[in-house]
Amino acid sequence: MSEDLSGTARRVAAARAETEARGETFYPGASRIHLAAFPPKERWDHWVELDSRAWPERVERHTMLVPTTCFNCESACGLLAYVDRDTLEVRRFEGNPEHPGSRGRNCAKGPATLNQVTDPDRILHPLKRVGARGEGRWVEVDWDEALDDIAARIRRALLEGRHNEIMYHVGRPGEDGFTERVMASWGVDGHNSHTNVCSSGARVGYELWTGIDRPSPDHARAEVIYLISAHLETGHYFNPHAQRITEAKARGAKLIVLDTRLSNTATHADHWLSPYPGSEAAINLAIANHIIQTRRYDREFVRRWWNWDRYLADRDPDGPGTFERFEELLAELYSEFTFEYAAAESGIDAAVIAEVAEVVAGAGTRLSTHNWRSAAAGNLGGWQVSRTLFLLNALLGAVATPGGTYPNAWTKFVPKPIHSPGHPRTWNELTWPLEYPLAMHEMSILLPHFLKEGRGKIDVYFTRVYNPVWTNPDGFSWIEVLTDPDKIGLHVALTPTWNESAYFADYILPMGLASERHDIHSYEQYAGRWIGFRQPVLRAARQRLGEEITDTRQVNPGTVWEENEFWIELSWRIDPDGELGIRRYYESKQRPGEKLGVDEYYGWMFEHSVPGLPEKAAEEGLEPLEYMRRYGAFEVEHEVGPVYEEPVPAEELEDIGEDPFGRVYTRAPKPPDPNVVPVSGPDPDDEGRRPVGVRVDGEILRGFPTPSGKLEFYSRTLVDWGWPEYALPGYIHSHIHPSKLEGDQMPLISTFRLPVQIHTRSANAKWLDEIAHTNPLWIHPDDARRLGVETGDLVRVETEIGYYVVKAWVTEGIRPGVVACSHHMGRWKVHDRGQRQLMATVALDHEGSRWSLRRKHGAVPYESTDPDTARIWWTDVGVHQNLTFPVQPDPISGQHCWHQAVRVRKAEPGDSYGDIAVDTAKATEVYRRWLEMTRRADRVSPDGTRRPYWFLRPLKPAREAFALPSESR
Numbered sequence: 001m002s003e004d005l006s007g008t009a010r011r012v013a014a015a016r017a018e019t020e021a022r023g024e025t026f027y028p029g030a031s032r033i034h035l036a037a038f039p040p041k042e043r044w045d046h047w048v049e050l051d052s053r054a055w056p057e058r059v060e061r062h063t064m065l066v067p068t069t070c071f072n073c074e075s076a077c078g079l080l081a082y083v084d085r086d087t088l089e090v091r092r093f094e095g096n097p098e099h100p101g102s103r104g105r106n107c108a109k110g111p112a113t114l115n116q117v118t119d120p121d122r123i124l125h126p127l128k129r130v131g132a133r134g135e136g137r138w139v140e141v142d143w144d145e146a147l148d149d150i151a152a153r154i155r156r157a158l159l160e161g162r163h164n165e166i167m168y169h170v171g172r173p174g175e176d177g178f179t180e181r182v183m184a185s186w187g188v189d190g191h192n193s194h195t196n197v198c199s200s201g202a203r204v205g206y207e208l209w210t211g212i213d214r215p216s217p218d219h220a221r222a223e224v225i226y227l228i229s230a231h232l233e234t235g236h237y238f239n240p241h242a243q244r245i246t247e248a249k250a251r252g253a254k255l256i257v258l259d260t261r262l263s264n265t266a267t268h269a270d271h272w273l274s275p276y277p278g279s280e281a282a283i284n285l286a287i288a289n290h291i292i293q294t295r296r297y298d299r300e301f302v303r304r305w306w307n308w309d310r311y312l313a314d315r316d317p318d319g320p321g322t323f324e325r326f327e328e329l330l331a332e333l334y335s336e337f338t339f340e341y342a343a344a345e346s347g348i349d350a351a352v353i354a355e356v357a358e359v360v361a362g363a364g365t366r367l368s369t370h371n372w373r374s375a376a377a378g379n380l381g382g383w384q385v386s387r388t389l390f391l392l393n394a395l396l397g398a399v400a401t402p403g404g405t406y407p408n409a410w411t412k413f414v415p416k417p418i419h420s421p422g423h424p425r426t427w428n429e430l431t432w433p434l435e436y437p438l439a440m441h442e443m444s445i446l447l448p449h450f451l452k453e454g455r456g457k458i459d460v461y462f463t464r465v466y467n468p469v470w471t472n473p474d475g476f477s478w479i480e481v482l483t484d485p486d487k488i489g490l491h492v493a494l495t496p497t498w499n500e501s502a503y504f505a506d507y508i509l510p511m512g513l514a515s516e517r518h519d520i521h522s523y524e525q526y527a528g529r530w531i532g533f534r535q536p537v538l539r540a541a542r543q544r545l546g547e548e549i550t551d552t553r554q555v556n557p558g559t560v561w562e563e564n565e566f567w568i569e570l571s572w573r574i575d576p577d578g579e580l581g582i583r584r585y586y587e588s589k590q591r592p593g594e595k596l597g598v599d600e601y602y603g604w605m606f607e608h609s610v611p612g613l614p615e616k617a618a619e620e621g622l623e624p625l626e627y628m629r630r631y632g633a634f635e636v637e638h639e640v641g642p643v644y645e646e647p648v649p650a651e652e653l654e655d656i657g658e659d660p661f662g663r664v665y666t667r668a669p670k671p672p673d674p675n676v677v678p679v680s681g682p683d684p685d686d687e688g689r690r691p692v693g694v695r696v697d698g699e700i701l702r703g704f705p706t707p708s709g710k711l712e713f714y715s716r717t718l719v720d721w722g723w724p725e726y727a728l729p730g731y732i733h734s735h736i737h738p739s740k741l742e743g744d745q746m747p748l749i750s751t752f753r754l755p756v757q758i759h760t761r762s763a764n765a766k767w768l769d770e771i772a773h774t775n776p777l778w779i780h781p782d783d784a785r786r787l788g789v790e791t792g793d794l795v796r797v798e799t800e801i802g803y804y805v806v807k808a809w810v811t812e813g814i815r816p817g818v819v820a821c822s823h824h825m826g827r828w829k830v831h832d833r834g835q836r837q838l839m840a841t842v843a844l845d846h847e848g849s850r851w852s853l854r855r856k857h858g859a860v861p862y863e864s865t866d867p868d869t870a871r872i873w874w875t876d877v878g879v880h881q882n883l884t885f886p887v888q889p890d891p892i893s894g895q896h897c898w899h900q901a902v903r904v905r906k907a908e909p910g911d912s913y914g915d916i917a918v919d920t921a922k923a924t925e926v927y928r929r930w931l932e933m934t935r936r937a938d939r940v941s942p943d944g945t946r947r948p949y950w951f952l953r954p955l956k957p958a959r960e961a962f963a964l965p966s967e968s969r
């Protein structure tokens, strides 16, 4: 933070005296402040600094510092835009010291936001397709034309009862709930996400334990940090977590990293374990067994907070039902998971696992653990990786303790909006099919197959921050449905930049980048809660200068818009006279009958729904919205404690009932608050009872939002929904377990990111592209020798449905017998138009179901408004491997299991770098094979519903929509 001004004044005076004593002229610095400090917030209106490019001249630059939020990954770090007061241009982005999560720090991708803003290839006006989809011909249209066309189509679908033909498919949302409420206001179950290529697996593990689907590790105060990821360089909440892990290490905390690759994170570990992929849960269980056998677990915590009583009732009905009996059984349950067993599965020396187990066992309540994608996203049964990882926390009592791991809902804050539409009354089986009743999120990767099977069709399909052709497995199947207007009537791509899926759109609508749009967000990054505000910085700057801005397009480049205003406008046009009941959610409260504006939307929220913010703002003589526009973030609570131990207040305990295991309910449901859509937490059960707490040692405490109110070591939900064999934390052999590989197949790890790139959102950042622009195949020297390849040689990587040709990188940073390739590269375009700094130009062909993609050329220098584009020196842009992967959805979590069983060979004569060949007929066969592993809701549902009602679900439909369709009951 900024240093004390009087201290600065003293140092400046001393420096002046010294300089003048030498007979030189003293220049105190443009802003008269120590340059190592952040600009003090008191000077953010007018900050003066020297123009580095003018050196040795001392040319002063006068800037205004305006906060916003980075959008280059999900961490939502604070940024400060340095807006030139003379030209009103953003000169650069740096960290926002007022942001409680990122605390002024960013990774390389934060400042590179500037590249994206000034990218000469960005899309500045709405485009409409002419010719066939994918032909690459576009005309600019104005927003009115696009809005009227799209709105009329949606209105017609709603009037004709075709609600399930409207779908909004989002990748990285970058906001909390706005668009889900838009879908709810239209009455459609139309939310689709990218989550089953991301975190569905890990979420199931956490949800089953705590009723909340994410972990929130308090790394900063941990004694032992246990990561199943490359978290210090990428990963979930990367920069905010990485800086806290680094602090913990600096004061002596031990870092354990499970990563098959020698990632940058692994290089910082005190204990790096490189397991055979898919064996991570076996290691976790060996550590758990050690804790149990040596009785190092927190006995009192386990007794109070695990649902062992329910376990005994079901699995030991004739026993005494005592905790001591449970302990006896617990000691037997995991006894097979010896260090030797884990060693045999993982390939790691038993002594190393034993050493790590001792470190974990000694952590007590200061064990922070994290797994998000990585192994949970790579393997069949990957959800057991997070479930067994949290078992370690649950054994040690390291749950919501300083240095432990919290459920994320307790360290995240989602404010109530000005209007809250009710739950939609429909259920969309294109996203929530009967085969996957326990899937944590939408089965988005299966959409092409469902459309081909005729399970439904889509009339209006929005993609936003989402590029399924490139990001998802089986991208050619996506192209097949995106080019078929009978399957997808109208594809609207909301994107600030070109992407592979937008080429197959009907409209491309340019939406603002991090500094050109409004959003709120709050993420679990330490043991407190904060809310951040993304804003169009030029709008805020010009408002500070006294201008009235009513539409973000007034300040954005071209006619680039923002989604908040877009959705409000679109919703008005769908329901112009309010007869559909939609318009009321987009009306002003201050000016009834008029359109809601974003100033009122956020002003209301910050004033009414963020505790402490109005008071904090008033201390500075500001309105809450002014405060957020000025500082960009607010800490709602500095430290959250163990919420589950809080006694339930007496007023919530009127007219309660209790089940035999101590779950306490209100007898009657509370009347719904029309202003509140529950974001998480317990819903009423079948009898309309609402859980309020759980009785523990005679006291009614808040507990966890699980069916039992306790940590669910034993998942009755899995038993009831047809998977009794997995009711406990356990180990499932991955689809790439050695016993399942054939001949010379090897596992391919394809889940890892590159530290300075983010999926498809950073290819328009020249600084990042210069640093990272390739994704070679990591291959161990033993394997390279066997195959006769050296670094730089071309190899063919063959999957079940095709192959890709990539360069080999021979390295000891990967286990023998395993290969790895980052998914962050291989962007492509078919036509000249598009992003040129990190996209190859390719020939895309197919004959029937056989598709091929062949590179014409990689990146080349070009003349543009940015002289740097003429200096592009790299040609390589990597290879798009995901196209060659079939869908492999886990039958429980729905997570796409990314790891592939591949054969690696030397490239054949005629093969070229970047060649890709795939047969989508084979992709369909693989889809059907994985589908057979599922247990359908209409066969296993215990209560005639499609899905456990207590499970979290984005855009949860009304209760009646959960009923199985009548024909399947």
Ligand code: SF4
Pocket (backbone or CB within 6 Å): 070, 071, 072, 073, 074, 075, 076, 077, 102, 105, 106, 107, 108, 109, 110, 111, 237, 238, 239, 240
């Ligand atoms: S970690 Fe980097 S990319 Fe992610 S939000 Fe922070 S600065 Fe942006």
